[in-house]
């Protein structure tokens with residue numbers, strides 16, 4: 001079985017899965033849990049992420065209340081239909097940009113589902129408030145790495161998907177720089193408005209785990225297109 005890591009109160013990481021080594025996140029409070037990311041996996045070479053999530057939830061005695069993705073890129077949502085079939089009681093929640101993405105449509109149709117049947121709740125506002133036994137789970141639509149980016153905040157941790165933090169640049173150029181700044185401002189103003197203190201920031205893949213971070217400062221730095229770091233010429 002793939003590794004399960006307890007990284008913060010109520011936050012578990014499963015995986016990694018697939019060629020791009022994606023995590024599956026479980027956010028837990030008592031007997032209620034939310035799942036984030038439904039990645040692909042290498043057939044025959046590793047446990048299926050939906051089975052691993054089910055086993056882990058059974059082990060901790062929690063039921064899956066919500067299932068979510070950070071954005072509609074294949075490495076984060078390829079198993080969407082498998083998770084949907086494994087957790088028929090869970091509430092699948094997505095931003096409109098995710099639900100209406102070509103990727104989700106392709107995944108749904110290829111499994112014989114109309115795309116509209118995959119999600120139980122689709123939100124089109126900037127923000128969506130969920131809760132696990134009263135503990136807030138905040139979803140913020142904030143495109144930086146992709147048009148369908150949703151950043152999440154839970155128990156003082158930001159789950160940042162594929163955002164590159166600390167610079168305006170990302171691993172692609174799918175979102176206009178002005179919209180990236182707008183998204184960062186949106187996240188900052190919502191956190192201030194809610195008086196919500198983010199202490200940790202975890203990337204969607206689980207490869208960047210910032211445990212004691214000044215998140216507002218990091219977001220400020222993320223608005224700047226820093227010059228590339230040049231390798232210093234070796235002397236002598």
Ligand SMILES: [Fe+2]
Nearest residue numbers: 071073145162
């Ligand atoms: Fe991505």
Ligand SMILES: [Fe+2]
Nearest residue numbers: 073075076162
């Ligand atoms: Fe990714």
